[in-house]
Amino acid sequence: MSENGKETVLDVKDLKTFFKTPMGIAKAVNGVSFSLKKGEVFALVGESGCGKSVTALSIMQILQKPAGYIAGGEIVFDGKNIVELPEPEKRELRGNAISMIFQEPQTSLNPVFTIGNQVDEVFRAHQDLNKKEIRAKTVEMLNLVGIPDPGEIVKEYPHQLSGGMKQRVMIAMALGCEPDILIADEPTTALDVTIQAQVLSLINDLREKFNTAVLLITHDLGVVKQVAHKIGVMYLGRIVESAECDELFSNPTHPYTKKLLQSLPSRMGRGKDLSVIPGTVPSAINVPEGCPFADRCYAVQGDCRIGFPKLEEVSSGHTVACYHHTAEEEAQIKEKEEETEESVKKGEDLITEKLKVYYRIRKGIFKRVVGHVHAVDEISLKVEKGKTTALVGESGCGKTTLGKAVMGLEPVHSGTIHYGDINVSKTRGRALKEIRKRIQIIFQDPYASLNPRMMVKGIVGEGLKVHGLTSNGAEYDTRVGELLEMVGLTSDILHRYPHEFSGGQRQRICIARALSVDPECIICDEATSALDVSVQAQILNLLKDLQEDLGLSYLFITHDLSVVEYFSDYIYIMYLGEIVEEGPVEAIYDRPLHPYTDALMKAVPRIDEKTGVKKIKLKGDVPSPINPPPGCRFHTRCPKAKEQCSKEQPGETRRDGRVFRCFFPLTDNGDVSQE
Numbered sequence: 245m246s247e248n249g250k251e252t253v254l255d256v257k258d259l260k261t262f263f264k265t266p267m268g269i270a271k272a273v274n275g276v277s278f279s280l281k282k283g284e285v286f287a288l289v290g291e292s293g294c295g296k297s298v299t300a301l302s303i304m305q306i307l308q309k310p311a312g313y314i315a316g317g318e319i320v321f322d323g324k325n326i327v328e329l330p331e332p333e334k335r336e337l338r339g340n341a342i343s344m345i346f347q348e349p350q351t352s353l354n355p356v357f358t359i360g361n362q363v364d365e366v367f368r369a370h371q372d373l374n375k376k377e378i379r380a381k382t383v384e385m386l387n388l389v390g391i392p393d394p395g396e397i398v399k400e401y402p403h404q405l406s407g408g409m410k411q412r413v414m415i416a417m418a419l420g421c422e423p424d425i426l427i428a429d430e431p432t433t434a435l436d437v438t439i440q441a442q443v444l445s446l447i448n449d450l451r452e453k454f455n456t457a458v459l460l461i462t463h464d465l466g467v468v469k470q471v472a473h474k475i476g477v478m479y480l481g482r483i484v485e486s487a488e489c490d491e492l493f494s495n496p497t498h499p500y501t502k503k504l505l506q507s508l509p510s511r512m513g514r515g516k517d518l519s520v521i522p523g524t525v526p527s528a529i530n531v532p533e534g535c536p537f538a539d540r541c542y543a544v545q546g547d548c549r550i551g552f553p554k555l556e557e558v559s560s561g562h563t564v565a566c567y568h569h570t571a572e573e574e575a576q577i578k579e580k581e582e583e584t585e586e587s588v589k590k591g592e593d594l595i596t597e598k599l600k601v602y603y604r605i606r607k608g609i610f611k612r613v614v615g616h617v618h619a620v621d622e623i624s625l626k627v628e629k630g631k632t633t634a635l636v637g638e639s640g641c642g643k644t645t646l647g648k649a650v651m652g653l654e655p656v657h658s659g660t661i662h663y664g665d666i667n668v669s670k671t672r673g674r675a676l677k678e679i680r681k682r683i684q685i686i687f688q689d690p691y692a693s694l695n696p697r698m699m700v701k702g703i704v705g706e707g708l709k710v711h712g713l714t715s716n717g718a719e720y721d722t723r724v725g726e727l728l729e730m731v732g733l734t735s736d737i738l739h740r741y742p743h744e745f746s747g748g749q750r751q752r753i754c755i756a757r758a759l760s761v762d763p764e765c766i767i768c769d770e771a772t773s774a775l776d777v778s779v780q781a782q783i784l785n786l787l788k789d790l791q792e793d794l795g796l797s798y799l800f801i802t803h804d805l806s807v808v809e810y811f812s813d814y815i816y817i818m819y820l821g822e823i824v825e826e827g828p829v830e831a832i833y834d835r836p837l838h839p840y841t842d843a844l845m846k847a848v849p850r851i852d853e854k855t856g857v858k859k860i861k862l863k864g865d866v867p868s869p870i871n872p873p874p875g876c877r878f879h880t881r882c883p884k885a886k887e888q889c890s891k892e893q894p895g896e897t898r899r900d901g902r903v904f905r906c907f908f909p910l911t912d913n914g915d916v917s918q919e
Contacts, residue, residue, distance in 0.1 A: 250281040250282055250283065250284060251281060251282045252279050252280070252281050252282075253280055253281065253282055253321065253322075253424050253425060253457045254279060254280040254303070254319070254320065254321050254342075254425055254457065255279050255318070255319075255320040256276060256277055256278050256279070256299075256303070256317070256318075256319055256320075257277050257317055257318040257319075257320065258275050258276070258277055258316060258317040258318070259273055259275070259276045259277070259299065259302060259314070259316075259317035259318070259319065260273060260274055260275060260276075260314070260315040260316040260317050261273035261295075261298050261299070261301075261302045261307065261312065261313070261314055261315065262312075262313060262315040263311050263312045263313075263528075264310070264311045264312075264313075265311070265529065267529050268529045268530075269529065270527070270528040270529045271315075271481055271528050271529075271531050272295045272298040272312075272481055272528050273295045273298050273299050273302060273481045274295075274480070274481035274482055274528075274531065275317070275481070275482055276295070276299055276317075276478070276481070276482060276483055277317075277483070278476050278483065278486065280425060280457040280458075280459060281457060282424070282455050282456075282457055283451065283452070283455045283456070283457065284457055284458070284473045284474065285451065285458040285460055285471050285472045285473050285474075286457075286458070286459055286460070286472070286473065286474050286475075286476065287460040287461075287462065287468045287471075287472035287474070287475045287476070287489075288459065288460070288461050288462075288475075288476050288478050289462060289463065289465065289468055289475060289476070289477055289478065289504070290463075290477060290478035290479055290504075290776070291463070291479075291521075291525050291748070291776040291778055291779060292463075292525070292746035292747060292748035292749060292775075292776055292779070293480075293524075293525040293528070293746050293749070294478045294479050294480060294481070294525060295478060295480070295481040295482075295528070296429075296461045296478055297347070297429055297461060298312075299461075299478075300344060300427045300429050300459065300461055302314060302319065303319055303326070303342065303425075303427060303459070304338055304342060304344050304427065305326060305327070305334045305337075305338070306338070314327050321337070321341070321342065321424075321425070322341070336370070339366055339369060339370060339417075339418075339420075339421065339423075340369075340370040340421045340423065341421075341423055341424050341425065342423055342424065342425045342427070343417075343418035343419065343421070343423040343425070343426055343427070344418060344426075344427040344428075344429065345411075345414050345415055345418045345426070345427070345428045345429065345431045346414065346429055347429045347430040347431075347747070348691070349402075349407065349410035349411045349413070349414045350402065350407075350410060351691070352414060353402040353410060353413065353414070354402070355401065355402055355403060356401075357401075358398060358399055358400060358401055359386075359397055359398055359399075359400055359401070359402065359405070359413055360379065360382055360397075360398025360399060362413070362417065363382040363385060363386065363398070363413065363416055363417050363420065364378050364379060364382050366417050366420040366421060367381050367382065367420060367421070370421050371421065379398070381420065382394075382398060382416075382420075383395055383398060385416040385417075385419070385420050386398065386412075386413070386416050388416070388419075388450070389412040389413075389415050389416045389419075389446055389450075390412060390442065390446060391409060391412050391413070391416075392865075397409075406639050406640055406865055406866075407639050408442065408443065408639065408865060409865065411431065411432075411443055412443070412446070414431075415431075415443070415446060415447065415450070419450050419454065419456070422454045422456075423454075423456060424456065424457060425456065425457045425458075425459065426447075426451070426456050426457070426458045426459070427458075427459045427461070428447065428458060428459070428460050428461065428462075429461045430461060430462055430463070431443060431444075431447065431460075431462075432444060432462070432464065432467060437803055437804075437805060437844060437847040437848050437849075438638055438843065438844065438847045438862045440467070440803075440847070440849070441847040441849070442862075444467065444470065444471055444849070447471070448471060460472060463748075463775070463776040463777060464777075464849070465504065465505065465508060465777060466508075466806070466848070466849035467849050468489070469489065469493055469849065470849040472489045473488065473489055474486070474487070474488055474489060474561075475487060475488075475489055475492045477492075477498065477500065477501045477504070479500050479525070479536060479537055480525055480526060480528065480531060480536040480537075481528060481531070481536075482536070482552070482565065483555070483565070484498050484500055484501070484537065484564065484565045484566070485497060485498040485500070485501045485562075485563065485564045485565070485566075486555070486562070486563050486564075487559075487561060487562035487563070488561055488562070491559070491561070491562050492562070493505070495559075495562070497558055497562070497564045497566070497569045498537075498564050498565070498566050498569060499537065499541045499542060499543050499566065499569075500521070500537050500540075500541070503519060503520075503521045503542075503778065504521075504776075504777055504778055506518075506519035507519055507520060507521070507777045507778045507780065507781035508777055508781075508806070509780070509781070509784060509806050509807050509809070509810030509811065517785050517788070517789075518781035518784055518785055518810075519781065520778065520781045520782045520785060521540050521778045521781075521782075522540050523539060523540045524732055524733070524734070526539070532549070533549065533550070533551070534547075534548050534549035534550050534551055534552060535548045535549070535552060535553055535565075535566070535567070536552070543568050545567070545568055547567055548567055548568070552565070553565045553566055553567045592629055592663050592664030592665075592666075592764070593626060593627065593628055593629055593662075593663075593664065593797075594626070594627040594650065594661075594662070594663050594683070594765055594797060594799065595624075595625070595626045595627075595661070595662045595663075596623060596624055596625050596626075596646075596649075596650070596659065596660070596661050596662075597624050597659055597660045597662070598622045598623075598624055598658070598659040598660075599620055599622070599623045599624070599646070599649065599656060599658075599659035599660070599661060599669075600618075600620060600621055600622055600623075600656070600657040600658045600659050601619045601620035601642070601645050601646070601649050601654055601655070601656060601657055602616040602617060602618060602619065602657040603616065603617040603619060604616060605617065605870065615870060615871075616657075616870070617869050617870050618820075618821050618869045618870070618872055619642045619645040619821055619869055620642045620645050620646050620649065620821050621642075621820075621821035621822055621872075622659070622822070623642075623646060623659075623818075623821070623822065623823055624823075625816050625823065625826070627765065627797050627798075627799050628797065628813075628814075629764075629765075629795060629797050630791065630795040630796070630797060631797060631798075631813045631814065632791070632797075632798040632800055632811055632812045632813050632814075633797075633798065633799055633800065633812065633813065633814045633815070633816070634800045634801075634802065634808040634811075634812035634814070634815040634816065634829070635647075635799060635800065635801045635802075635815075635816050635818055636801075636802065636803065636805065636808060636815060636816070636817055636818065636844065637803075637817060637818035637819055637844075638803070638819070638865075638866050639803075639866070640820075640865070640866040640869070641818045641819055641820055641821065641866060642818060642820070642821045642869070643769075643801045643818055644688060644769055644801065646801075646818075647685060647767045647769050647799065647801055648685075649661065649669075650668065650683065650767060650799070651679075651680060651683060651685050651767065652668055652669075652671065652676050652679060652680065653685075656669040663679060663682070663683065663765070666679065668683075681707075681711050681761050681763065682763055682764045682765065683763060683764070683765045683766075683767065684758040684759075684761065684763040684765075684766050684767070685758065685766070685767040685768075685769060686751075686754050686755055686758045686766065686767070686768050686769060686771040687754060687769055688769045688770040688773070688801075690742075690747060690750035690751045690753070690754050691742075691747075691750065693754055694742040694750060694753060694754065695742070696741065696742055696743060697741075698741075698742075699738065699739050699740060699741055700724075700728070700737050700738050700739070700740055700741075700742075700753055701721070701724055701738040701739060703742070703753060703757055704724045704727055704728065704753065704756045704757050704760055705720055705723070705724045705760065706757070706760075707757060707760040707761040708720060708723060708724075708760055708761070711761050713760075713761060713762075721735075721738070723760075724738065724760075725738070727756040727757075727759055727760055728753075728756055730756065730759065730786060731752040731753075731755050731756045731759075731782075731783065731786065732752055732779060732782050732783075733749065733752055733753070733756070748775045748776055748779050751771070751772075751775055752775075752779070752783070754771075755771060755783060755786075759790070762794075763796070764794075764795075764796065764797065765796065765797040765798070765799070766787075766796060766797070766798050766799075767798075767799045767801065768787075768798055768799065768800045768801060768802070769801045770801060770802055770803070771783070771800075771802075772784065772802070772804065772807060773802065773803070773804060780807070784807065784810070784811055787811075788811070800812055805844065805845065805848045806848060808829065809829060809833055812829050813828070813829060814826070814827070814828055814829065815827065815828075815829050815832050817832070817838065817840065817841045817844065819840050819866070819877060819878050820866055820867060820869060820872055820877040820878070821869055821872070821877075822877060822905070823903075823905070824838045824840050824841065824878065824904065824905050824906070825837060825838040825840070825841045825902070825903070825904040825905070825906075826902060826903045826904075827900075827901060827902025827903065828901060828902065831900065831901060831902055832902065833845065835910075836910065837899070837902070837904045837906065837909040837910055838878075838904050838905070838906045838909065838910075839878070839882050839883065839884045839906065839908075839910065840878050840882070841904075842910055843862050843883075847862070862881050863881060867880060873890070874890065874891065874893075875888075875889050875890045875891050875892050875893055876889040876890075876892075876893060876894055876905075876906070876907070884908055884910075886907070886908065888907055889907060889908075892907070894906050894907050897909070
């Protein structure tokens with residue numbers, strides 16, 4: 245079977261995947277149909293809770309039983325319906341003909357086995373090779389995915405690798421047997437833009453090498469635009485729009501698709517609220533009778549609530565499930581009246597001066613100190629009250645360590661942290677408790693930062709009890725409910741546990757917890773990295789509104805440069821424990837001076853390809869902070885480096901309202917200056 249000269253390798257026909265729950269049957273996937281062709285990338289996009297990952301798990305036949313089951317439809321591979329195959333045949337397909345890269349490499353890799361043992365397992369299960377041949381294949385695959393010195397890496401454990409390296413290991417495992425189909429479930433979520441670019445390039449190169457069909461599941465529309473051939477937009481278990489990539493981005497038709505695209509942050513939207521989709525995805529247990537998007541749709545009419553609209557072809561290869569897809573959206577922009585009263589300004593400037601955070605390395609029987617990890621090395625920055633300051637850099641640069649040090653959660657080697665007149669680095673006891681109330685943090689990993697044994701009510705309200713902000717009873721419940729509604733959740737989840745939510749929902753619970761004590765400054769450590777673009781827009785609007793109303797300050801630690809461009813006032817670029825460039829956001833984005841900043845900017849996947857910006861792919865990973873390179877720490881990866889860069893450390897240069905540390909800054913046309 246073929247179409248446009250390409251053979252179809254997988255046909256999903258009216259797939260229905262349901263789950264038995266105490267509240268009833270959850271229709272997670274409710275009639276999904278699409279096909280995968282050799283060498284092509286089909287992207288499934290949509291908000292958390294729409295059924296994207298469940299679709300992938302259904303294809304892999306690894307649903308959690310007995311709760312999860314295939315209620316109907318077919319998954320046809322190689323002329324056979326996978327659903328009806330006996331379990332031994334399904335096991336033979338998994339990891340061999342159909343492979344999957346899971347969303348969380350940290351939780352997908354077994355922490356007690358070496359990297360070599362885990363990659364070896366793929367070949368042991370599916371190929372008739374001896375032990376020596378298996379290890380040779382493992383080293384070959386690790387080398388193919390760009391892991392340096394694979395002969396040594398096979399001896400290491402997952403915790404010894406960076407996030408990007410772990411993701412490469414997952415790709416090596418998935419592609420080891422040269423599968424016909426690769427399912428990539430959020431393969432670049434929470435990765436730095438440079439590592440993201442490397443991973444996407446790697447998947448694309450291997451797709452071409454093996455002629456593999458790829459099912460890409462993601463909420464990052466920039467990534468979709470960059471790599472996908474065809475897109476399926478999913479909502480509450482159904483595909484509501486499907487088209488070729490260029491067609492869908494140039495002519496989105498379903499109101500849901502339009503709103504997703506309008507939710508993307510950009511410089512054009514600075515100072516304005518992002519377009520948001522009101523409400524949340526309905527529960528899969530109580531699926532509405534009509535169009536499931538009706539309650540959130542700007543174009544809803546009476547017949548939308550009668551029955552679900554069928555997919556109709558609006559142009560060649562472009563289908564949409566909407567009764568009124570040709571209706572024009574009515575203008576609903578309301579001018580905000582300027583408030584006569586000034587916003588309440590509270591809080592102080594947060595300043596670090598020559599801050600160092602080192603970790604001792606101890607060895608031997610007597611645990612003598614033999615060295616230090618230079619996590620943060622003489623960093624001076626300022627977060628102005630009522631402003632948003634961004635801290636950007638790759639994994640391993642020390643961003644999160646800096647954020648924890650500001651909170652008093654990491655010991656400071658030297659330097660100072662001032663919040664107003666208070667020296668945070670020397671504060672202890674009750675004074676430190678008060679600082680932690682005024683300065684809150686939203687951690688990067690919602691999986692690790694939520695107590696799995698506590699219900700949402702206790703998690704969000706814990707700060708209220710610790711700081712004595714409300715009494716128990718009705719007042720406490722009301723306040724927790726208000727906090728949940730602020731972040732787009734409902735109060736009916738108070739008695740549920742973290743494992744019952746999607747990644748995006750868990751992150752919103754973390755944000756509600758941070759807001760509970762009415763902070764003055766919030767450290768946002770990748771606070772929106774795991775969110776769908778629609779939810780991301782809601783959270784960014786919420787943070788911006790709170791900033792305007794209360795004068796909140798934000799230290800925004802992120803790798804999403806599109807969010808920085810939209811949301812931040814000032815930016816610091818961090819590399820291997822040091823600040824290499826800083827300045828106002830517009831100035832840095834218009835004309836980066838440091839080669840590292842330039843590489844970060846040009847690695848960002850963007851929807852608009854008419855900019856003509858040439859992408860830069862940085863090679864390798866950030867060097868070890870145990871033994872930082874001499875001279876400029878970036879010279880080992882810098883495409884502009886010269887001999888001086890490896891011998892001398894560049895000093896601080898101020899120009900046009902910004903600061904950079906580079907011997908050979910870029911000129912207006914991107915060339916290296918000779919100063």
